[in-house]
Amino acid sequence: MVDKAAFFMAEGRPFASERIAGVNDNMVRSHYHEFFEIYYLEQGRRQHIIEDSQYILQPDEFIIFPPFVMHHSFEENDVPFRRLLLYFNPEVIRSPQILRTLSERARVYKLPRAQSAPIYNLMKDILQEQERDDLYSRELITLMVNALALQLVRNSDEAARPEQRNRVTDIINYLHEHFTEDITLEQLANHFYVSQYHLCREFKRYTSSTIVQYIHNLRVLHAQRLLQESDYSITEISKRVGFSNVTHFNRVYKSVTGMSPSQNKQAYLKRGKPADLGMLESIRDDMTVGDLCQLAPLKTLSPYLFTHMSEDMWSRQLSAFGLEKCAIPQALGAFCQAERAGTFRILDVYSREVTDRDPEKAQVKLLYLAGKADMPFALVCPGGGYNRQWTLVEGLPIAWQLSQMGYHAFILLYRAGKTGLLPDPLEDIAQSLQVIGSLAESCHFTTQHYAVCGFSAGGNLAALWGTRAEGYARYGAPRPAALLLGYPSTAHGLMYDLLEASRDPAFRTGTGQYLARVAGSNFTRESLGRFSPVTQMDADFPPVYLVHCQDDPTVPVQSSHLFEEALNQAGIVHRCRFPAHGGHGFGLGIGTDAEGWLDQAVRFWQEAMGPTDGK
Structure with missing residues (x-):
């Protein structure tokens, strides 16, 4: 089944929407995107593996996937379904606070119809406006995507919990924790007290992927983030994500992404830094410590900038510490980039x-x-x-x-x-x-x-x-x-x-x-x-x-x-x-x-x- 919206995103569009119907459309392997995805199930039933968790989606339930989150969907034979998709780049979201919340993790929503209806209607309106494609469509879709994002954030506390864990989700969790190590099928089978044959068969049935393919996808996913958000060389990145040989890394990377690591790096450099990190460049001497701590990209770091925070420290201007003397904006930017890169x-x-x-x-x-x-x-x-x-x-x-x-x-x-x-x-x-x-x-x-x-x-x-x-x-x-x-x-x-x-x-x-x-x-x-x-x-x-x-x-x-x-x-x-x-x-x-x-x-x-x- 052709995902035209994904092709539109590959062409450089900031957002794309599509309605897709099918039967027996099981993904051949777990995948991820460099953009957000909202998956709204209109009819049928779908099972989703999201990183190391499993969810069952029923009609009028939906998922938002942040960039670089491994996932795939499947269902038993002969179960028809219809889904509405929306892809959009992080730069489309104008509120740093909303972007930060959406980026935290994938969320599955199983809301009452009264709460899901406004979200569904917005997604239908976005698809309709995309098909209209007149002079004002891009600006109107941007506004609607931001309104949709706000609705998602408002309901974020009601995200569903995963289904009960099973052996495959435990294996996936293990792979996510140990993918940088040299993992063999024998070692994995011994760890989970199962034969190699049943291990591979069970894993393939749930994920539509072999264990080796899944590990390769995981390593390439993390390599993409390091290419985008760090200054490490390609050789260094290959070691960090678990490859002992850079030639093998290059071959696997190209087979998964369609381009070499160096080509991917050049594409990221042309695109520039994520939009919300640009606000760190506006840090000024007359800002207070409190002002700094409330900047959206510093959500993770702010509790630690000054421990045992007091009111006088919160109110102190940054000029008291010397932005240039300590290279504070540059250091904060480097840590925020490293957080996104997983380093x-x-x-x-x-x-x-x-x-x-x-x-x-x-x-x-x-x-x-x-x-x-x-x-x-x-x-x-x-x-x-x-x-x-x-x-x-x-x-x-x-x-x-x-x-x-x-x-x-x-x-x-x-x-x-x-x-x-x-x-x-x-x-x-x-x-x-x-x-x-x-x-x-x-x-x-x-x-x-x-x-x-x-x-x-x-x-x-x-x-x-x-x-x-x-x-x-x-x-x-x-x-x-x-x-x-x-x-x-x-x-x-x-x-x-x-x-x-x-x-x-x-x-x-x-x-x-x-x-x-x-x-x-x-x-x-x-x-x-x-x-x-x-x-x-x-x-x-x-x-x-x-x-x-x-x-x-x-x-x-x-x-x-x-x-x-x-x-x-x-x-x-x-x-x-x-x-x-x-x-x-x-x-x-x-x-x-x-x-x-x-x-x-x-x-x-x-x-x-x-x-x-x-x-």
């Missing part, structure tokens, strides 16, 4: 069982941005006085640049915001490393030669992790290959002495609250020493790169001078840089005297790894 993930560090017992641990997350295959990873610890994490300034831009250099970056959102916090965040690092280690094979990175990068209070945390007494050895973890520290708080004895001598109310309040979060409200110089890297350093301390501006108004540069002296006395390999101007919280430091520090730090890390690693 950015948010991970829970502790299991549900653990967080049920200790709810504070639920705040601990890892924001993972993938790098190149077989490269090491860096754990990034943003600062924030142990009161919150400044992820927007000291997390996202750093991770973005590390990823651009090929390294895998994990931003750690450790526990914060309470008095007597330490050593809890050190436990968070230890547990994070276990989570990261469990991902190494499937995400194609090495756990050897990892680095810990930290800023301000996060720099204190990173440096403490380098000590045997409080850090890696205490938790039975491997020693980092290097510590990359930005304006770290490493000498709490100095902070205590400055607090005692100061008559500045603002300094006394801020410093006193910070030290109380480190060692409790009754802190002493001695109790602070336990969490002061200067006093805890030993001969096994990792190599250190440190940058700290001389005009830092928050963490005195003397702290890092004392730390450098301790490094010298312990014989630790290190490189320290003390630019004249740049202040505190400079992140990447673009346009300041500290500019270029991260490139230097990564070269230092590479030297610490040895001549053949991390290149």
Whole structure:
């Protein structure tokens, strides 16, 4: 059966509609589109496999498929049906909020007739206007598609649940989770306690596809997203989606899509970036943190830009942080693109069982941005006085640049915001490393030669992790290959002495609250020493790169001078840089005297790894 609407979309139309009737029209394999599809069943009955879930569609029930969602439909023999289809590109939807909701997942609607009738009528009107095709048809169809999208979003909470799972849906779910691995029929049959013959026969009956075809389709689907939304080379993409040979990847890709990966990449470049990401280019200094958090493309990231959000932080203008200095718009854009490409993930560090017992641990997350295959990873610890994490300034831009250099970056959102916090965040690092280690094979990175990068209070945390007494050895973890520290708080004895001598109310309040979060409200110089890297350093301390501006108004540069002296006395390999101007919280430091520090730090890390690693 010919799908003319799909041909219209291939010709470059922004939307296309068609009514199709048939009998025994079972799809030969699961497929996906780069555009939205609304499938409205007018007559008959159809079974749909959507990724790893199965649904049964009856008349006046319908589905919306976002781009890049695997699906196919089938039915028993001799059951006639009629469906009404509508395809449209994401750029047609004018509301970023509506587009975001529609893009979240496929939804199956089984609504009462009174609720489905307006949607059905709009779809019929769109088809009629397409056939009319006069001077005003395109604009009118655009308005109707947006009205239709609004109706779908209004009813999104009423989407139906899938049918009861069976072995095939379990197999499909397994394939979606493991498609980047080398999956054999023997392994799959053993995993599901079934013979290879029955496995293949049952899978083909439900999906109209062989297991090998399905895996190829999955890999090509994810490859298309990486081609469209990342800067990875074709060779790198082939590895990421599970092909060991780029020639084989090219052959399979062309058999599925009809064009080579390089041709597909050129087509995406001509098309340009998704429309809703364009609003990130309009971020201005006079916007507030609250304004930023409410931008539609940042729905996933906004809760983590500043953890433990307060009203004063919500109202603070972005000029206080420096958009250009930290390359904030570019970093946000890169993370949004990575989210769509599937190369950015948010991970829970502790299991549900653990967080049920200790709810504070639920705040601990890892924001993972993938790098190149077989490269090491860096754990990034943003600062924030142990009161919150400044992820927007000291997390996202750093991770973005590390990823651009090929390294895998994990931003750690450790526990914060309470008095007597330490050593809890050190436990968070230890547990994070276990989570990261469990991902190494499937995400194609090495756990050897990892680095810990930290800023301000996060720099204190990173440096403490380098000590045997409080850090890696205490938790039975491997020693980092290097510590990359930005304006770290490493000498709490100095902070205590400055607090005692100061008559500045603002300094006394801020410093006193910070030290109380480190060692409790009754802190002493001695109790602070336990969490002061200067006093805890030993001969096994990792190599250190440190940058700290001389005009830092928050963490005195003397702290890092004392730390450098301790490094010298312990014989630790290190490189320290003390630019004249740049202040505190400079992140990447673009346009300041500290500019270029991260490139230097990564070269230092590479030297610490040895001549053949991390290149």
